[in-house]
Amino acid sequence: MLTYVLKRVLSTIPVMVIVAVLVFLLLRLAPGDPAAVIAGDYATAEDVERIRTQLGLNDPMLVQLWRWILQLASGDLGTAIFSKKPVMELIGQRIEPTLLLSLCTIVFAVAVAVPLGTIAAWKSGSLIDRFVMFFSVGGFSVPVFVLAYCLIYVLAMQLKILPVQGYKSPFDHGLFTFLRHMVLPVLALSVIFISLIARMTRASVMEVLEEDYVRTARAKGQSEWKILMKHAVRNAAVPIVTVIGVGIALLIGGVVVTESVFNIPGLGRLVLDAVLARDYPVIQGLILFFSFIYILINLLIDLSYTLFDPRIRY
Amino acid sequence: MTDTQVAAKTMGAAAATPVLEVRNLSVALPKGADRPFAVEDISFTVGAREIVCVVGESGSGKSVTAFTTMGLNPKEVKPVSGEIILQGEDLLKKSDAEMRRLRGEKMAMIFQEPMTALNPVIKVGDQIREMLEIHTDLSAAEQKERVLEVMADVSLPDHVKMYDSYPHQLSGGQRQRIMIAMALALEPGLLIADEPTTALDVTTQAQILDLIKDIQRRHGSGVLFITHDFGVVAEIADRIVVMQKGKIVEQGTRDEILLKPQHPYTKMLIGSVPSMTPSHRVEIDKRSPALIAQKVNKVYGGTGLFRKSREVHANKDVNLVVHRRETLGVVGESGSGKSTLARCIVRLQDPTSGHIEVEGADIATISENAMRPHRRDIQIVFQDPYRSLNPRRTVGQSIVEGPMNFGVSEAEADSRARELMEIVGLSPDALDRFPHQFSGGQRQRICIARALAMQPKVLIADEAVSALDVSVQAQVLDLLDDVRERYDLAMLFITHDLRVAAQICDRIMVMQNGVVVEEGETAKVYADPKHEYTRSLLAAAPGRDVAFAK
Numbered sequence: 133m134l135t136y137v138l139k140r141v142l143s144t145i146p147v148m149v150i151v152a153v154l155v156f157l158l159l160r161l162a163p164g165d166p167a168a169v170i171a172g173d174y175a176t177a178e179d180v181e182r183i184r185t186q187l188g189l190n191d192p193m194l195v196q197l198w199r200w201i202l203q204l205a206s207g208d209l210g211t212a213i214f215s216k217k218p219v220m221e222l223i224g225q226r227i228e229p230t231l232l233l234s235l236c237t238i239v240f241a242v243a244v245a246v247p248l249g250t251i252a253a254w255k256s257g258s259l260i261d262r263f264v265m266f267f268s269v270g271g272f273s274v275p276v277f278v279l280a281y282c283l284i285y286v287l288a289m290q291l292k293i294l295p296v297q298g299y300k301s302p303f304d305h306g307l308f309t310f311l312r313h314m315v316l317p318v319l320a321l322s323v324i325f326i327s328l329i330a331r332m333t334r335a336s337v338m339e340v341l342e343e344d345y346v347r348t349a350r351a352k353g354q355s356e357w358k359i360l361m362k363h364a365v366r367n368a369a370v371p372i373v374t375v376i377g378v379g380i381a382l383l384i385g386g387v388v389v390t391e392s393v394f395n396i397p398g399l400g401r402l403v404l405d406a407v408l409a410r411d412y413p414v415i416q417g418l419i420l421f422f423s424f425i426y427i428l429i430n431l432l433i434d435l436s437y438t439l440f441d442p443r444i445r446y
Numbered sequence: 447m448t449d450t451q452v453a454a455k456t457m458g459a460a461a462a463t464p465v466l467e468v469r470n471l472s473v474a475l476p477k478g479a480d481r482p483f484a485v486e487d488i489s490f491t492v493g494a495r496e497i498v499c500v501v502g503e504s505g506s507g508k509s510v511t512a513f514t515t516m517g518l519n520p521k522e523v524k525p526v527s528g529e530i531i532l533q534g535e536d537l538l539k540k541s542d543a544e545m546r547r548l549r550g551e552k553m554a555m556i557f558q559e560p561m562t563a564l565n566p567v568i569k570v571g572d573q574i575r576e577m578l579e580i581h582t583d584l585s586a587a588e589q590k591e592r593v594l595e596v597m598a599d600v601s602l603p604d605h606v607k608m609y610d611s612y613p614h615q616l617s618g619g620q621r622q623r624i625m626i627a628m629a630l631a632l633e634p635g636l637l638i639a640d641e642p643t644t645a646l647d648v649t650t651q652a653q654i655l656d657l658i659k660d661i662q663r664r665h666g667s668g669v670l671f672i673t674h675d676f677g678v679v680a681e682i683a684d685r686i687v688v689m690q691k692g693k694i695v696e697q698g699t700r701d702e703i704l705l706k707p708q709h710p711y712t713k714m715l716i717g718s719v720p721s722m723t724p725s726h727r728v729e730i731d732k733r734s735p736a737l738i739a740q741k742v743n744k745v746y747g748g749t750g751l752f753r754k755s756r757e758v759h760a761n762k763d764v765n766l767v768v769h770r771r772e773t774l775g776v777v778g779e780s781g782s783g784k785s786t787l788a789r790c791i792v793r794l795q796d797p798t799s800g801h802i803e804v805e806g807a808d809i810a811t812i813s814e815n816a817m818r819p820h821r822r823d824i825q826i827v828f829q830d831p832y833r834s835l836n837p838r839r840t841v842g843q844s845i846v847e848g849p850m851n852f853g854v855s856e857a858e859a860d861s862r863a864r865e866l867m868e869i870v871g872l873s874p875d876a877l878d879r880f881p882h883q884f885s886g887g888q889r890q891r892i893c894i895a896r897a898l899a900m901q902p903k904v905l906i907a908d909e910a911v912s913a914l915d916v917s918v919q920a921q922v923l924d925l926l927d928d929v930r931e932r933y934d935l936a937m938l939f940i941t942h943d944l945r946v947a948a949q950i951c952d953r954i955m956v957m958q959n960g961v962v963v964e965e966g967e968t969a970k971v972y973a974d975p976k977h978e979y980t981r982s983l984l985a986a987a988p989g990r991d992v993a994f995a996k
Contacts, residue, residue, distance in 0.1 A: 353549035
């Protein structure tokens, strides 16, 4: 087990290096110039050139890359071009809303999707099943921002039961205010997640219900409900948990959009602002950070398999 | 009449009343099935302290009978008339809730494959305890105590520790004992066993059969025992019910049916059971070996990042020679390494070391590319004809694929396929159909034709008749023997079934834990086994005291 964890942690290093190189090159390929943004609309060509030299942007690409990799190796994500703050510090300032939003979304999505999918599997072919499947297809097809604006229009502007946007930290404003501000973003963000997990749960539970041990449970005189709860769900867990891990990628994309729509000062907004300003160090640092989180979560998920299935040993 | 007389009389009546009485039961199949009824107008009884075997081939309706009794049939398979009376109560009139109460408490079931019948993620002790949880008011501690009691009753070693084991940590025999313990937990009057030993090795099978007999005797329950295996029937049955296509063709006591069968179907079934007495084989010319294997080793595991992981020696220094026109049988229980050996010889797996000579070339450790031209010389027929044919390709496409890979023209491959269809006893228009349109036996014939299309020198049959019904098994064995002679094939016949081995093998090789423990001419090995393991295998073969026809 420990050997396995160690192996997996070590194997993240080459992955991170590849991600770093790719991000670096992709950004340099994209049009736009941070120096031009800094210099402003009335700057002369000389001004821009001077700033480029200051920022080291005139050095050969490989030199810039090497400089960045060395910096990363010493544990430094770099300094933002505009705010002049270290990228690490920026992430630290902005991480709380994003973390809480993601966490609430995952918990809510799992809490809704797993029972929905299980019931759909149990009553497959019924009206409930068809509703769940319809919802999943719909949820998958509607873009997050469309859904977000619809929710804002109905629940915040027409019914006026929830705030339109904004973020209130639970540490400063209390849990209730925090949750009130979280409802809409979580709803918007979790729909696609719920669709994904509910579908997977349905497929997985349906497969398990065909297994011989479910028949054994029936032969014992166990009730259908208990069979579902005791025998089916735990056996169906591994594929469900896997899809949750894969879905983290979806979540990261969704966070950027959701935070912009709801004006939440998190990492998603930071990404967007940095991209608009071509703040290379910030963009690079954030993407690297997100990929690290993604790899880490999937490692945790792989390890969690042992909790669900005693046959899995690392 | 005094009270004692009344009591005595009712007791007498109770002993005479059967535990289970099935009267004129018919069970309908959904529309579009190959026949309207899964079982039709069947009647039989199971008395207390009696083991009744229901025997039949696949599709005979024997399992449907068991599942209808338990109320576990899928919804589309509905009982339409008749009665199933369990200790005075008609099961067909019960509600779902009432059936749930009866299941486990009054009747319990043991299934064929204990690995899949147990939930892989729940401790075995807790799975037995679930039975008590559902049906009794015992406290958790009392439940556990009772579970340990029944686990001890089915002779599980170290049962206190085993309570906390998961199914995959136990052997096949232990898992089936867990299933039996579970069925016994509430002392039901009726025990239904659906092919409970089919998935087990012979020696384990013998132990489980003994256990079922012993338990039935001690607990006085009635046993409805479903099986296709007449050897098992001979071991365990008090009475026998023979089913064919949903109808009972004959029933009677063990000796009546086994020794004096009346119905032609029963006679045919019993006549198809291969005998333990090896058949007479023609002397083989031992000067032309087609396959020589020397010191073949296969080791699994053994590589780890920081420390060596556990090594498993699946094959250890295995030597063998198969001559042209000869059949060498490899027998052994699961885990003996016989299938690994077959796979190494065909190079579906790479042997760790050794020499395998086919047509003068050593193919044991050559590269995949160098192996390719030799592939046609050595072909294999697998156990499960349902899964070894691609369901999306026609039979013809599956057969011509191999020869065409080796440059045979489509027209020639096609005409060869037609010829082969006749040889394996199928009509040539079978080539345009898909595998699912054929029965198991027909599919195995197709698999044999597929192998023969390559014009191999060596044919390996890996449990090739194990998944087939006895009557079909006999035909496929005849076919294999026929093509061996017709094409001068050297055949390596892998099997766990000593009866089958006795009928088709010129020589046999007995394997245990990856090692060949005994080898010799079939008749000699059966008559005078030298190794202790061979002796225990032969002794465990069920139904040895009945001389089956063939």
